[in-house]
Amino acid sequence: MIKKRLKIFSVLIFALSLVLILAEARIAFLNGGDYAKKAAAQRSHTIEVKKYRGLFFDRNMIPLTDSKTRLFTSGGATVNPTVRYPYGSVAEHIIGYVNSDGEGVSGLEKCFDSTLTTKNTLKLSVLVGASGAPIDNTGVGVTDEEGGMQNVRLTLDFHIQKIAEDALDNAGISGAAVVLDVQSSDVLAMASRPGFDRNDISESLATDDARLVNRCISQYNAGSIFKIITSAAALESGAVSADTPFYCSGAVNIDGRDFACHLKEGHGALGFESAFANSCNCAFYSIGAKIGAEQITSAARAFGLGERILCFDGLEEARGNIPRKDSYGIYEAVNYSIGQGEILITPVQAANVAAIVANNGVANCVNIADAIVDENGAVRRNIRETSSRRVISRDTALEIQRCMTLAVHSGTASGAKSDTVSIAGKTGTAQTGWFENGENLVHGWFCGYFPSDNPKYAMAVLAENGKSGSAAAVPVFKEIAEQIAKIYPMG
Numbered sequence: 001m002i003k004k005r006l007k008i009f010s011v012l013i014f015a016l017s018l019v020l021i022l023a024e025a026r027i028a029f030l031n032g033g034d035y036a037k038k039a040a041a042q043r044s045h046t047i048e049v050k051k052y053r054g055l056f057f058d059r060n061m062i063p064l065t066d067s068k069t070r071l072f073t074s075g076g077a078t079v080n081p082t083v084r085y086p087y088g089s090v091a092e093h094i095i096g097y098v099n100s101d102g103e104g105v106s107g108l109e110k111c112f113d114s115t116l117t118t119k120n121t122l123k124l125s126v127l128v129g130a131s132g133a134p135i136d137n138t139g140v141g142v143t144d145e146e147g148g149m150q151n152v153r154l155t156l157d158f159h160i161q162k163i164a165e166d167a168l169d170n171a172g173i174s175g176a177a178v179v180l181d182v183q184s185s186d187v188l189a190m191a192s193r194p195g196f197d198r199n200d201i202s203e204s205l206a207t208d209d210a211r212l213v214n215r216c217i218s219q220y221n222a223g224s225i226f227k228i229i230t231s232a233a234a235l236e237s238g239a240v241s242a243d244t245p246f247y248c249s250g251a252v253n254i255d256g257r258d259f260a261c262h263l264k265e266g267h268g269a270l271g272f273e274s275a276f277a278n279s280c281n282c283a284f285y286s287i288g289a290k291i292g293a294e295q296i297t298s299a300a301r302a303f304g305l306g307e308r309i310l311c312f313d314g315l316e317e318a319r320g321n322i323p324r325k326d327s328y329g330i331y332e333a334v335n336y337s338i339g340q341g342e343i344l345i346t347p348v349q350a351a352n353v354a355a356i357v358a359n360n361g362v363a364n365c366v367n368i369a370d371a372i373v374d375e376n377g378a379v380r381r382n383i384r385e386t387s388s389r390r391v392i393s394r395d396t397a398l399e400i401q402r403c404m405t406l407a408v409h410s411g412t413a414s415g416a417k418s419d420t421v422s423i424a425g426k427t428g429t430a431q432t433g434w435f436e437n438g439e440n441l442v443h444g445w446f447c448g449y450f451p452s453d454n455p456k457y458a459m460a461v462l463a464e465n466g467k468s469g470s471a472a473a474v475p476v477f478k479e480i481a482e483q484i485a486k487i488y489p490m491g
Contacts, residue, residue, distance in 0.1 A: 053065075053098070053102055053116050053117060054115065056152050057373065058157055058161070060157065061377045064154070064158065065086075065095065066085070085097070092195055092198050102117075107214070111313075111314035115150050116152065151372070153369075155384075156368070159487055164177040164179060164190075169193065175444075176193070176218075176461070176462045177460070177476060179351070181458075182359050182455045185363070185365060185367070187348070187367065190216045193215070216347045219318040219321065220430065221344060222339035223338070223429050223430030224338055224339055224445070225339065225345075225460075226336075226428070227276060227339065228400060229299050229305070229339075230291075231276060233291055234287050236299070236392055236396050240287060241272065245269065246272070246286060248263070250282075251282065252282040252285050260281070261280060262279065262429075277403060279411070291333075293325075297323060303352070305345055309348065312369050320345045320349055340431060347460045347461075347462045350447040351447060353447060353460075354448050354460065356392070358424075359455070361391055361396060363388065365386060370384050405452050408424055408425060415470055415478070416446070418482055420485050421450050421482060421484075421485040421490060422451045423450045424448050425447055427468070427473070427474065428443075428445030442465075442467070443466075444473040445463075446474045446476075447459065450481045461474075
């Protein structure tokens, strides 16, 4: 009985197998063409993952951006999106940012877009099965195709840039700080606050504090830092000297109109250097009336004011404003003498004024871009400009240096005195004409250089819509100078 059942079962199995074979044969006959096509489609399929983009480096070849897409494996291969800006906010306003397609839309990213965009690509190769889907456990091939990636080396110093940004953040102010090398006028730092996240600007676009604006190259009322220009014009013309006496009673009458000093009770009798150090408005009103507005504005233009000074086209750099008129009146001369009226200046221009004085009256090109380089720093093409010109005589520059040193020693900038590094500079408090809660909004300025006896760095600090230069800008300048001195000994 058992043998009979086994025989029947075997027959059934054979019959079933025969049916399956015939069915498969039929399918193969009817669909053989499709299977052949799918089999032919079993090949390595390659996709382009990301075009590389050239990098920005600082002067020491520290990368300020990133470009290469990274891969990580976790149960298979996955592409990790590129983080273009690994250092967050560092130098975001001057470098700018790219869009989702990797195209530069702001700052130097936009200016150098064609240079930074290359043929460098990262490609993934996967084995695709007959169904068109990747075949499991066959791995992923990675091809890194070189296409001559070009990078841009800037004059920025990563460490100084970070110091400047941190100092503005610590002070909690909206404004700017620009640091220049005195000998070359290279831009070492250009910090603007508030900052923004370049990896996701959507939040910044929704704010009303203009955080995408680069305040370093925006124009502002100059205030008393402009007295450097007035002093240069007066000394160059011979209208004043270090020994010229003044008397400030708190106001001075010029052409029938009283002009007040910031010190209501007046400064009393004082010489030119003391008038500068204590920012005596009455003394400078008298100087302005004596030399005239045309001489003041001519000196301003000689210092590069009223023009874009960065040796690089494409940035949205404001010119500032130095009026050009067929004729000037006495009131214009008085207002211009203290940096009021129509006088507008940018922080980078202010820093350059300090650099010219510290460099004994010689102006150099203000560079922010140095060269096109490979990833090892080898120069492919120099892009910096190199020229210099004398703006004021050495004697005039040395006299203004003495004035700026005195301002820190015993004048309005005494808060800049430091045990770490000697500082020279000029404060400024600029009336804006805007009011908030019944109070006139002012911009606080401090521009100067350090060390005072052997200048290496020039700097301008702007504090927007706040306190005076001595209260708001001087502490930031001092912090930046002291931190730079710690990492770069000045001997």
